[in-house]
Amino acid sequence: MHAATRSSSSRRAVIAALVSLTTVAVSGYATSGAAEKEPVQRNVYGQTAPPNAPGQQLYLQQVVIDPGAKLAEHFHEGTQLATIRAGVLTYNVVSGTAVVTRANGSTNTYKGPKVVTLRRGDALVEDESLVHYGSNKGKQPVVIELAALLHDGAPLSTPVGKADAGAKPLHVEATLSSPSRTLHQVGARGEKTYGWNLLEGTATVDGQPVQVQLQGSVNYTNGSGPFSALVTFTFADGSTLGATVQGLATANERKNETTFASTMLVIGGTGAYALTKGSGTFTGSRTEQLGGSVSAAFDLGLR
Numbered sequence: 001m002h003a004a005t006r007s008s009s010s011r012r013a014v015i016a017a018l019v020s021l022t023t024v025a026v027s028g029y030a031t032s033g034a035a036e037k038e039p040v041q042r043n044v045y046g047q048t049a050p051p052n053a054p055g056q057q058l059y060l061q062q063v064v065i066d067p068g069a070k071l072a073e074h075f076h077e078g079t080q081l082a083t084i085r086a087g088v089l090t091y092n093v094v095s096g097t098a099v100v101t102r103a104n105g106s107t108n109t110y111k112g113p114k115v116v117t118l119r120r121g122d123a124l125v126e127d128e129s130l131v132h133y134g135s136n137k138g139k140q141p142v143v144i145e146l147a148a149l150l151h152d153g154a155p156l157s158t159p160v161g162k163a164d165a166g167a168k169p170l171h172v173e174a175t176l177s178s179p180s181r182t183l184h185q186v187g188a189r190g191e192k193t194y195g196w197n198l199l200e201g202t203a204t205v206d207g208q209p210v211q212v213q214l215q216g217s218v219n220y221t222n223g224s225g226p227f228s229a230l231v232t233f234t235f236a237d238g239s240t241l242g243a244t245v246q247g248l249a250t251a252n253e254r255k256n257e258t259t260f261a262s263t264m265l266v267i268g269g270t271g272a273y274a275l276t277k278g279s280g281t282f283t284g285s286r287t288e289q290l291g292g293s294v295s296a297a298f299d300l301g302l303r
Contacts, residue, residue: 037066039065039066039068039069040063040064040065040066040069040071041063041064042061042062042063042156043061043062043063043064044059044060044061044156045060045061045062046059046060047059047060049152050149053149055151055152056078056149056150056151056152057149057150057151057152057154058147058148058149059147059148059149059150059156060146060147061145061146061147061148061156062143062144062145062146063143063144063146064141064142064143064144065087065089065134065135065136065141065142065144066136066141067136067137067138067139067140067141068136068137069135069136070133070134070135070136071133071134071135071157072133072157072159072163073094073131073132073133073159073160073161073162073163074131074132074133074157074158074159074160074163075096075126075128075129075130075131075132075157075158075160075263075279076126076128076130076148076150076154076156076157076158077128077150077151077154077155077158077265078128078148078149078150078151078154079125079126079127079128079148079149080125080126080146080147080148080149081123081124081125081126081146081147081148082123082124082126082144082145082146082147083121083122083123083124083144083145083146084118084119084120084121084122084123084142084143084144085120085143085144085145086120086140086141086142086143087120087136087138087140087141087142087143088117088118088119088136088137088138088142089117089118089119089134089135089136089142089144090115090116090117090118090134090135090136090137091115091116091117091118091124091132091134092113092114092115092116092132092133092134092135093110093111093112093113093114093115093116093130093131093132094112094113094131094132094133094161095112095113095130095131095261095281095283096111096112096127096129096130096131096132096247096248096261096262096263097109097110097111097112097127097129097130097248097250097261098110098112098114098116098124098125098126098130098132099124099125100116100118100122100123100124100125101122101123101124101125102121102122103119103120103121103122111250111261112130112131112132112261127246127248128246128263129226129246129247129248129261129262129263130263131160131161131261131263131281133163158263158265158279159279159301160263160279160280160281160301161280161281161299161301164278164279164301164303166303167278167301167302167303168301168302168303169299169300169301169302170205170241170280170298170299170300170301170302171205171297171298171299171300172203172205172210172212172233172297172298172300173203173295173296173297173298174201174202174203174210174212174296175201175293175294175295175296176199176200176201176212176214176284176293176294176296177199177200177201177293178197178198178199178200178291178292178293179198179200180198181195181196181197181198181291182195182196183195183196183197183218183290183291191221191222192219192220192221193218193219193220193221193223193290194217194218194219194220195217195218196215196216196217196218197215197216197217197218197290197291198213198214198215198216199212199213199214199215199216199294199296200212200213200214201296205235208235208236209236210233210234210235210236211233211234212231212232212233212296212298213231213232213234214229214230214231214245214296215229215230215231216228216229216230216245217229218249218290220249220251220290222251223249223251223253223258223290224248224249224250224251224258225248225249226246226247226248226249227245227247227248227249227260227262228244228245228246228247229244229245229247229262229282230242230243230244230245230267231243231244231245231264231282231298233298235271235272235273237271237272238270238271239269239270239271239272239273240269240270240271240273241266241268241269241273241276241302242266242267242268242269243264243265243266243267243280243300244264244265244267245262245263245264245282246262246263247260247261247262247263247282248260248261248262256287257285257286257287258285258286258287258290259283259284259285260282260283260284260285260286260294260296261281261282261283262281262282262283263279263280263281263282264279264280264281264282264298264300265278265279266278266279266300266302273302276302276303277302277303278300278301278302278303279300279301280298280299280300280301281298281299282296282297282298282299283296283297283299284296284297
């Protein structure tokens with residue numbers, strides 16, 4: 001081999017080695033310097049304030065859940081319509097009712113607690129009374145596209161329970177009776193009931209009495225349907241705490257029972273609760289006719 005050929009081969013070898021070292025260094029820098037990807041990614045494509053829905057914001061979003069990831073327990077302060085674009089979603093209905101339209105067009109209603117499997121093409125309606133969370137137990141990402149109509153100022157999701165990190169729990173149980181109400185029945189067989197109902201009772205929290213007052217409005221068909229309410233807790237020291245309730249009543253004629261599941265948002269308070277915020281759930285049951293006593297449980301996370 002000529003000297004010139006050996007020299008040229010040596011130069012090519014040195015250059016190749018330098019290029020290889022540079023590639024490794026750059027690759028190592030990119031790996032160490034890149035931010036770790038979140039296991040759940042939410043992309044907001046856009047939002048608007050629809051003129052035909054005053055006081056609300058409309059969002060178009062995409063949520064991607066990596067394999068092994070799970071969302072926190074939450075609800076939405078409004079209505080959300082979602083569809084699965086890829087992957088298999090394990091969907092947990094904690095309380096409330098989810099309406100699912102399968103890819104084949106069939107519709108199913110799932111009342112919590114319930115675990116539902118959602119696949120590509122399935123669609124889901126989530127209302128304000130539904131507490132839920134999703135997880136990805138598969139090997140490929142779950143891709144969800146959704147539209148959400150939420151109250152002005154509301155977060156894209158509102159955490160409840162253990163998901164509301166740093167919140168102080170408040171648990172109140174009481175039997176509520178109705179001292180007054182105005183209820184109307186309409187329809188061919190009186191199947192529709194609407195009106196308002198006042199419920200009151202006394203609970204015990206940390207050994208102290210707490211007065212509970214719930215002012216509710218209902219719109220039921222055959223004993224089932226949506227209800228909303230305002231709840232006021234009055235504590236032994238005179239402090240008060242107010243919250244809104246959005247829920248769904250479900251009548252079970254076979255058991256002669258009506259159950260209630262709803263979400264709660266703190267409005268504010270006085271005294272020790274003057275600066276309090278938070279969210280939670282209300283669940284209850286009634287074995288009497290509408291207007292009868294309700295066994296109620298309120299679980300709030302306060303901040």
